Amino acid sequence: MISALTTNVTHFFRENHHFETLRTTALPPLLARARAGGRVRIWSAGSSNGQEAYSIAMVLSELASDLTRLDIRILATDIDPVMIARGCDGIYEDAAVEAVPQVLRRKYFEPTAEGQRVIKPLRDCVSFRELNLHDPWPMKGQFDIIFCRNVVIYFDPEAQQRLWQRLENALNPGGWLFVGHSERVTLDGTSALKTAGITTYRLPDAGPKDGGSQWH
Ligand SMILES: C[S@@+](CC[C@H](N)C(=O)[O-])C[C@H]1O[C@@H](n2cnc3c(N)ncnc32)[C@H](O)[C@@H]1O
Incomplete structure (x- = not known):
């Protein structure tokens, strides 16, 4: 029923x-x-079938050939269990994978009978979990980067405001929040977030800090 009610585009x-x-x-x-021994946590909140989380993973992997040795994890959550199962499988139609630059497509996907599958080392960077953003969140630690894009458009203004505040609270100092193209975070007196680009927000940096997420 959730799948029928939500837009997973x-x-x-x-x-x-x-x-x-x-x-x-x-x-x-x-x-x-991370190379100095710290941990880095990234959250794709409202991840749909994982294309956002795997895009982040590809960017990371391109920057860090030593990625699998670093304490960097991506959490992908969605309310829709069907989308979470798809993300875990990491198999996408050829047409969807066309959006990936060819050089990355060749490197990070392998053909299967069902479609193009994200290779295992990249799948291993991402943990998928079912989570309704309106509920209490089980994650104990903070995140360095949160993507929450094209999700709150379905929420009423009060629920949107509550979610922005909770996401801000879930960020480490210097943390980044990316929202969807039609979404805006209200930067009133209660928010410490600053605009850092198009639909991009950032908390002031409080110097080096080791995040403490405990979700895996
Ligand atoms: C339009 S998709 C956006 C996917 C991705 N973030 C992007 O921008 O490409 C919106 C996703 O938000 C999820 N969603 C909607 N309400 C939610 C809620 N209350 N908690 C968690 N996920 C939710 C939907 O299931 C859907 O997969």
Whole structure:
């Protein structure tokens, strides 16, 4: 029933400018922290079938050939169990994978009878969990980057405001929040977030900090 009620439209590298910000600005200092023994946590909240999370994983992997040795994890959550199962499988129709630049497609997908499958080392970077964003969140630690894009458009204004505040609270100092092209975070007196690009927000940096997510 949830699948019938929700819109799961997604694409690889949707709103590509966010992935450019990741590549050029957000990830390099986080990778340096991970290489110094710190941990880095990224959350795709309202992940649909995982194309957003795997796009993040591809950007990460391109920046870090040592990725599998670093304490960097991507959590992908969605209310829809069908989407979560698809994300775990990591198998996509050829047409969906066309949106991935060819050089990445060749590197990170392998053909199967059902479609193109994300290769195992990349699948292993992402954990999929069912989660209704309106419910209490089981994750104990903070995130360095949160993608919550094209999700709150279905929420009433009060619920949107509540979610932005909860997402802000879930960020480490210096953490990034990426929202959808038609969404805006209300930056009133209660929010410490600052605009950091198109539909991109960031908390002020409080210096190096080791995040403490405990969701795996
Ligand atoms: C339009 S898709 C966006 C997917 C991806 N973030 C993107 O931008 O490509 C919206 C997703 O939000 C999920 N969603 C809607 N309400 C939710 C809720 N209350 N908690 C968690 N996920 C929700 C839907 O199941 C759907 O997969």
